[in-house]
Amino acid sequence: MVKRRKIIVGAWKAFLNQATAKKLADELKKWKANDSKKQDDYDIVLSPSFPYLVPVQDAIKETNIALCAQDVDAVKMGPYTGHIPPPILVDVGCKYVLLGHSELRHLKEYSPRRIHEKVTAALGADLHVILCIGETKDEKVADKTKSVLKEQLETALVNLDEKIIRGKFDVAYEPVWAISSQNPDKPPKAEDVNNIHGFIREILNKKLDKKTADTVRILYGGSVNEDNVCDYLNQPNVDGVLVGSASTKHPQFVNLLNAVEERVLIPAQ
Numbered sequence: 001m002v003k004r005r006k007i008i009v010g011a012w013k014a015f016l017n018q019a020t021a022k023k024l025a026d027e028l029k030k031w032k033a034n035d036s037k038k039q040d041d042y043d044i045v046l047s048p049s050f051p052y053l054v055p056v057q058d059a060i061k062e063t064n065i066a067l068c069a070q071d072v073d074a075v076k077m078g079p080y081t082g083h084i085p086p087p088i089l090v091d092v093g094c095k096y097v098l099l100g101h102s103e104l105r106h107l108k109e110y111s112p113r114r115i116h117e118k119v120t121a122a123l124g125a126d127l128h129v130i131l132c133i134g135e136t137k138d139e140k141v142a143d144k145t146k147s148v149l150k151e152q153l154e155t156a157l158v159n160l161d162e163k164i165i166r167g168k169f170d171v172a173y174e175p176v177w178a179i180s181s182q183n184p185d186k187p188p189k190a191e192d193v194n195n196i197h198g199f200i201r202e203i204l205n206k207k208l209d210k211k212t213a214d215t216v217r218i219l220y221g222g223s224v225n226e227d228n229v230c231d232y233l234n235q236p237n238v239d240g241v242l243v244g245s246a247s248t249k250h251p252q253f254v255n256l257l258n259a260v261e262e263r264v265l266i267p268a269q
C-alpha cells in the first residue's frame with residue numbers, strides 16, 4: 001500500500017480578524033514548540049483570509065506549519081485591479097492554495113471550467129493546490145454524487161502536465177451538506193467517506209499515471225472536530241482532513257491536533 005504523508009488543514013474562512021488570527025497562529029506555534037510529539041511527521045497548513053496571510057506567516061515562520069490562500073485568480077501580474085495572481089501569493093509565503101471550495105463555487109458562481117483555469121495558473125506558479133470537490137444535498141438525494149465528483153475532478157485536471165501535478169496536487173472531498181454552517185443532521189460516517197475516497201482514487205488512477213496519482217492525497221472536509229477527526233483519519237483512503245469552524249478556536253484546534261497525534265497512526269518520516 002502506498003504511504004502518503006498525512007495533512008491537516010485549518011481553513012479559517014472569514015471567521016477571524018487580525019488579532020484573533022494572529023493569536024491563534026501564536027498558540028499553534030507555542031504548541032508546536034512545546035507539546036507536539038510528532039513534529040515533522042505530518043503536514044499542518046493554515047488558511048487565513050487574504051489580508052492576514054502576512055501576519056500569520058510572520059507568526060509561523062520559524063515552524064514547519066505551512067501557509068495557504070483560500071483562492072487565487074488566473075491572471076498574471078499586471079493591470080488586474082482587485083485580482084490576486086499566483087506570484088503574489090508565493091511572494092508572501094504561501095505554499096498552498098485552496099481551490100473550488102463550495103462557498104466560492106456557489107456564492108461566486110465559479111464553474112468547473114473557471115476552477116480549471118485557477119488550478120492551471122496556481123500549479124504554473126509552483127503553488128500546491130488543494131482542490132475541493134463535493135455534492136450538494138439535492139445532488140446527493142438525486143443519486144448524482146459520483147457524477148458530480150467525477151465532473152469537478154476531471155474538469156480540473158484537463159490538459160495538465162503530470163509532471164506539474166506530481167507532488168503538488170491534493171483533493172478535498174467536501175460534501176456541501178456536511179459543512180458545519182449547513183447545520184447537517186449528521187456528518188457522513190467515516191466508512192462512507194472511505195468509500196467515496198476510493199471512488200475518487202479510481203478516477204485519479206484512470207486520469208493520471210500511477211507515479212503521479214500516488215502522490216495525490218485525498219482529504220475529507222465537513223464538520224470535522226476533535227471528537228470525530230480520528231475516525232476519519234484512521235480510514236485507509238483518508239490522507240487528511242480539512243477543518244473549517246473547529247480550526248478557528250483555541251483550544252479546540254490544538255485538542256484536535258493532540259487527538260490526531262495520540263490516536264492516528266502517523267509513521268515517522
Ligand code: PGA
Nearest residue numbers: 179180221222223244245
Ligand atoms: P466545517 O467546514 O469544518 O466548518 O464544516 C469545512 C469546510 O467548509 O471546508
